[in-house]
Amino acid sequence: MAEKRTVMVQLSEAEWDALESLAEKKDLSKVAVMRQALRLYQLVDVRMAEGEKLIFESKKSKKEVLVL
Template sequence: MDRRQMTLILSDKEMEVLDELSQRRGMSKTALLRQALRLYQSVTERIERGEKVFVEHPTTKDKAELVVL
């Protein structure tokens, strides 16, 4: 697999979120960003096909549509 390097500049708040999520998930920041990119790609492809993406509360089964701005 070829890899390319990039520089990413984040706000303090964005870096705090990245730090917290990477610790909570037990992942490196790089791994978390890669996973987020794959998730965004998957959601975008589904929306472009006209599909809707939902999240569901585990106990109440209430659903909310995921909207990508």
């Protein structure tokens, strides 16, 4: 973990807009947002690969299972 690697990414306009908007909303740098995205993606992927389901719930609607 002590070693850090650099990666260059080319983003579409929609992806860039999403990145800018999240960085502003969360008061984080764009790099920090990209790191968050990767951590969350890995977490969801590992747990779903083990047979778990990702569920969203709101006060108005019933539980909604998000199949990725």
